[in-house]
Amino acid sequence: MTLAAETQSIVKQFEYTDDDVNKGVKEFLRQMDEGLQKDGTSLSQIPTYVTGVPNGTEKGLYMAVDLGGTNFRVCSVKLNGDGTFNITSDKVAVPKALMVAKTAEELFAFLALQVRRFLEKHHGDHFEAHIRRRMTVSSPEGYKDEHVFRMGFTFSFPVQQMGINKGTLIRWTKGFDIQDAVGKDVCALLQDEIDKLHLPVKVAALVNDTVGTLMAHSYGAPGSHGAVLGAIFGTGTNGAYVEKMANVKKPMVGEYDLSTGEMVINTEWGSFDNQLNVLPNTPWDVVLDKQSVNPGLQMYEKRVSGMFLGEILRLVILDLLKNPNISFLKDDNSSTNDLRSTTDIAENSSIFQQWGVDSAILSVAAGDHTPALSLLRKGLDDSLQIHAAAFEDAQAIKSVADAIGRRAARLAAVAIAAIVLQTGKLSDPARKDEPIDVGVDGSLVEHYPYFRAMIHEALSIVDGIGKEGADRIRIGLAEDGSGVGAALIALVAAGMEKNSAGSGEILGELRSTAKAQAAAAVDDEKATSD
Numbered sequence: 192m193t194l195a196a197e198t199q200s201i202v203k204q205f206e207y208t209d210d211d212v213n214k215g216v217k218e219f220l221r222q223m224d225e226g227l228q229k230d231g232t233s234l235s236q237i238p239t240y241v242t243g244v245p246n247g248t249e250k251g252l253y254m255a256v257d258l259g260g261t262n263f264r265v266c267s268v269k270l271n272g273d274g275t276f277n278i279t280s281d282k283v284a285v286p287k288a289l290m291v292a293k294t295a296e297e298l299f300a301f302l303a304l305q306v307r308r309f310l311e312k313h314h315g316d317h318f319e320a321h322i323r324r325r326m327t328v329s330s331p332e333g334y335k336d337e338h339v340f341r342m343g344f345t346f347s348f349p350v351q352q353m354g355i356n357k358g359t360l361i362r363w364t365k366g367f368d369i370q371d372a373v374g375k376d377v378c379a380l381l382q383d384e385i386d387k388l389h390l391p392v393k394v395a396a397l398v399n400d401t402v403g404t405l406m407a408h409s410y411g412a413p414g415s416h417g418a419v420l421g422a423i424f425g426t427g428t429n430g431a432y433v434e435k436m437a438n439v440k441k442p443m444v445g446e447y448d449l450s451t452g453e454m455v456i457n458t459e460w461g462s463f464d465n466q467l468n469v470l471p472n473t474p475w476d477v478v479l480d481k482q483s484v485n486p487g488l489q490m491y492e493k494r495v496s497g498m499f500l501g502e503i504l505r506l507v508i509l510d511l512l513k514n515p516n517i518s519f520l521k522d523d524n525s526s527t528n529d530l531r532s533t534t535d536i537a538e539n540s541s542i543f544q545q546w547g548v549d550s551a552i553l554s555v556a557a558g559d560h561t562p563a564l565s566l567l568r569k570g571l572d573d574s575l576q577i578h579a580a581a582f583e584d585a586q587a588i589k590s591v592a593d594a595i596g597r598r599a600a601r602l603a604a605v606a607i608a609a610i611v612l613q614t615g616k617l618s619d620p621a622r623k624d625e626p627i628d629v630g631v632d633g634s635l636v637e638h639y640p641y642f643r644a645m646i647h648e649a650l651s652i653v654d655g656i657g658k659e660g661a662d663r664i665r666i667g668l669a670e671d672g673s674g675v676g677a678a679l680i681a682l683v684a685a686g687m688e689k690n691s692a693g694s695g696e697i698l699g700e701l702r703s704t705a706k707a708q709a710a711a712a713v714d715d716e717k718a719t720s721d
């Protein structure tokens with residue numbers, strides 16, 4: 192068999208036809224409904240206790256932190272009340288060792304420390320005033336509500352929410368694995384570490400990045416109606432949408448505002464169809480899953496999101512390399528290679544390491560329209576230490592990479608289509624001819640060429656949407672969901688607190704810590720002067 196023929200047969204296995212898309216949408220709708228009826232289903236359909244989307248007039252200064260993948264981000268956001276905002280933010284890489292730490296405390300102590308650094312650096316006045324108040328015996332009573340920053344905590348992992356700032360971790364995804372944290376309230380874990388550092392911060396809201404994306408898109412680009420869906424296609428993938436409360440049949444424990452009759456639902460669609468009723472399953476998908484930290488889980492995510500696409504490509508490339516019947520990345524003779532160079536794969540090439548292929552190479556492949564595929568060949572050289580790949584080798588890699596990317600985009604369309612259909616907004620007479628806004632974020636939608644175009648093309652063949660419906664679905668890049676979106680939810684939460692005991696509690700806690708500290712300081716002084 193020639194390399195071209197072998198490549199063709201692989202590409203064929205990644206085909207996801209119009210018929211597959213329609214079957215996928217039907218099954219997605221079925222699993223959405225199942226998730227609204229009961230707990231423990233593959234599409235978790237988690238109620239977020241957020242009961243409305245903003246309209247752009249919200250105002251105030253809030254903090255937001257974001258843990259969702261490789262980085263931890265801390266920001267403060269000033270909402271200006273006219274759809275605009277000012278944001279200050281710092282980002283640090285989460286040390287790999289902390290992603291798989293023994294105890295939750297190790298990770299959350301690191302996060303709290305970053306919050307302190309941020310406050311010292313960007314809000315020094317506020318921070319020092321707080322420390323002064325804390326160190327003076329007379330002033331603790333002087334604490335006022337506005338001295339405490341309300342913070343939205345974007346935590347982009349599956350969490351069973353019990354309230355707007357309360358939720359237990361169901362499972363880790365995206366390479367994190369700290370068993371000690373599973374089943375614990377992640378807001379409390381962070382608040383405890385913040386309190387140990389005596390910071391003037393209350394974790395007011397727990398936010399999934401998709402919920403933040405939905406809120407930010409509604410705030411920043413509002414039509415007469417907010418966005419219907421916020422979605423992430425990045426390292427992981429997920430979506431959150433606005434559901435009618437009447438459709439949420441499973442029991443909910445926390446309190447929420449009943450007046451809107453709606454609630455934002457975090458679908459956790461990364462685990463759509465874990466049972467593989469309709470998802471495609473090539474031999475490379477099987478191997479990837481088997482070798483992952485969570486076999487059998489996040490099966491949709493493993494076919495769609497950035498963390499996995501590079502790995503699928505890597506597994507295909509390894510199989511091609513092992514195939515004795517084809518010439519691939521080998522220097523047989525000058526007819527299959529450049530005249531003055533020798534194809535060579537470095538021994539320590541990351542192609543031989545699990546997760547060694549960054550999905551960015553798929554973007555390079557998709558965007559390379561040069562006649563000799565020189566961009567891709569340079570990419571192979573720079574990032575995978577595959578030196579002097581022949582044109583034919585690059586062509587094979589491009590074909591496979593494009594097929595993996597196209598399948599991912601068409602699968603992405605399945606989720607978007609199902610949610611648009613579920614909301615009924617396309618056929619709502621009040622919205623006749625109006626755009627249906629979908630806010631998206633993440634490396635794939637930002638950097639993979641034509642990802643959104645491929646999604647649109649697939650939407651147009653979905654029963655019940657068609658070309659006309661697809662033209663109304665406006666997929667726009669959302670503004671900073673984990674910053675602005677989280678701040679907006681912290682604002683909603685602060686409003687909810689006013690009507691509950693919550694705000695009194697946090698002030699009470701701060702006052703008693705301050706008193707204890709001040710007393711300890713006096714004791715220390717005595718001890719040193721004795």
Ligand code: BGC
Pocket residue numbers: 259346347348349364365399400401423425426427428429430459461492
């Ligand atoms: C997580 C989701 C998150 C998504 C995008 C998934 O792995 O389970 O909670 O929204 O990644 O970051």
